[in-house]
Amino acid sequence: MLFKSMQRSASALRTALIGQKMLKFKARESLVVHPKIGRTIEELRVENRTLEIIWDDGLVLKTKMGLKGSWRIFHExxxxxxxxxxxxxxxxxxxxxxxCSGAIEIESYHDFDLRRHPILGRLGPDLLDQNVNLDECVSRLMGYENPDETIAEVLLDQRVVRGIGNVHRCEILWACELHPWAKVSSLSRDDCQEIISLAAGVLQTNFELSTAELAVYGKHGKSCSRCGGQVRVTHHGEANRVLYWCVDCQVRHTDVNSLGNVINHDAPRRIHPAEHLYLSEIAKIKKSV
Ligand SMILES: [Zn+2]
Known part of the structure; x- marks a missing residue:
């Protein structure tokens, strides 16, 4: 019963939060990192009594609920x-x-850091800083430690550059017409320069993209404004973040060997893919019982 009620509460929270920009955040206890105002809430995961909320910049807020703990929703x-x-x-x-009330443990962290780099390397330059050295950012991108890593994954690696969240990652790849699975080593210096200057430009001048300004993020199943093709969504990388791209015009540096790994998570329109994935997982669990 307890597990079911936790799942019900998570389902209501998903409907209320996923895909929304956060406008307010308050914490009674001190946290290592606070989610940033204006960031989009992207996913919500539940396991037993632990509930995790994930923002588009990879920040995870983890709450382990006590027996009387709860997350409640209040309308204005x-x-x-x-x-x-x-x-x-x-x-x-x-x-x-x-x-949230009655949590016995609350912690926050960046999922990228914890999962992949328990002994964290130094963070890269901050693209939100007006004085950032763009050449250094380009060199970091070109010299990435694993040449087989995909550009989609590398753009979220905060050791290369800081500031690119998931919304911007999807939009930058679309703007550069790059296939998200392109190996980072396949990119030329010009490609890397284009990515970095575009990212710095967007982050420094127009950080909060409105829905109307987005080309692919959240637009699964819709037509691409550049080519009329279809925008798709999948989950990608170790942190399993949602990734939107146009299959028809984002074809530069396509790595044919990796195309078989694309798992199709196309969600019906009006349902956020994170929720769709969650629903399909439930169906799988039911089948296997
Ligand atoms: Zn397109």
């Missing part, structure tokens, strides 16, 4: 009553606040 103007005294976390999106 709704009174929170007793929750005000016990609330440990508050996340606000458009007209909705979600409040």
């Amino acid at each position: 103007g709704e009174s929170w009553g007793a929750e005000k005294r016990t609330a440990q976390l508050l996340i606000g999106v458009n007209e909705i606040s979600v409040v």
Whole structure:
């Protein structure tokens, strides 16, 4: 019963939060890193009594719930009553606040760092800094330690450059017409320069892209504005982040050997792929029982 109620609560939270920009964040306890205002909430995962919320920049907020712990949803103007005294976390999106109480453990971290680099290498230059050395960023991209790694994955590696979240990653790859699975070693210096200057330009001048400005992110099943092809979505990389791309015009440096690894997670329209993936996992579990 307990597990079921946790799943129900997660399902309601997914509907309220996924795909939304975070407008407010409060934490009663100190956290190592705070999610940034304006970042998009991308996924929500549940395992037993642990619930994780993931933002598009890879920040994970992990809450291990006690037996009486809960995440509750409040609409604008709704009174929170007793929750005000016990609330440990508050996340606000458009007209909705979600409040966590009764968690026995709360931690936050960047999923990239924890999963891949327990002994963390030095972080790369911050592309949000107006004085960033772009040549250094290009060299870091070109000299990436694993030549077989995909450009989609490398763009999220904070040791190369900092500041590119998942929304920007998808948009930059589309703008450069690059296949997301292109091996980083297949890119020329010109390619790398194009990626870095575009990324720095977008991050420094237009950090919060509006939905209308997005070419591929969140547009699965829709037509590409450049070629009329179809925008697709899948999960990619060790952190299994959602990745949107146009199969018809993002073909530069396509690595034919890796195309067989593309798992099709196309979600029906109006359902966020993260939720779709979750629903299909439930169906798989049911089948195997
Ligand atoms: Zn296209």
